[in-house]
Amino acid sequence: MTSEKNLTPMNGYSMLFVFVLLLFGGIALLIVAKSPVTILIIVAAIIMVPGFVLVNPNSSRVLLLFGKYIGTIKKNGLFWVNPLYSKRKISLRASNFDSERLKVNDKLGNPVMISTILVWRVTDTYKAAFDVDDYQNFVRVQTDAAVRKLASMYPYDNFADEGLDEDITLRSSVNEVSHALEQEIQERLSMAGIEVLEARIGYLAYAQEIANAMLKRQQATAIVAARHKIVEGAVSMVEMALEELNKNDIVDLDEERKAAMVSNLMVVLCSDKDASPIVNAGTLNH
16 A cells, blocks of 8 residues: 555444443343353443544544554544554644744855745645654755755845846745745655645845845945936936027027036936025126
């Protein structure tokens, strides 16, 4: 037997009636008849007790007879099986696993702290019980291994200014990374008869030793990008102002005065502080 076998045992309520009948009937006969044969009836009733199996919803019992796999009871209720069967309980409920924060290197070699949240359940009780030593510990170890591998496949963030523009990153590509993580964990846990319902990154940050440096880098990148947009807008506004002045023939500016005007407008538009206007009461040259 190398796969799960669903077993349908005897109804437990009918056997419970037989047990009560044998036990109390044997005791009554022993008191009335005082025959040694009634003792055998009572012993038979006692032997029946280990055969009763109660299976709760979304639970199962794996049955063994002297090391041989007999089958698995997945139907919930009260049942009766061979009293010599050994019974192992395996839950079929969905379970949550929040891994520890691991320190790993991303694709670019930057140390990051990462953890994952995994939702899983057992679908094949035979594999969970016999193909791995401890399926719950197997889930924990293989999940950590999958997270380490995933973190090394993608960078934490894009560094387009350094020519390292990635389509998928750990920080911004949440759906893609979660899908890749789920597939990686499922491949590792399939041999234990476990189905991965959901896997996603629970915590992600740079390691403490480089967190401050990376924060400053992100701030500098944001400032440079903002300045780039400001300069683009300022150039567009200066160009529009010169075109409007020439179109409406408001004032005739030579190259030197155009350069002075462009310089003044760029200073006003690109400055991070409000400009203080100075009123010129003289001529254009003073």
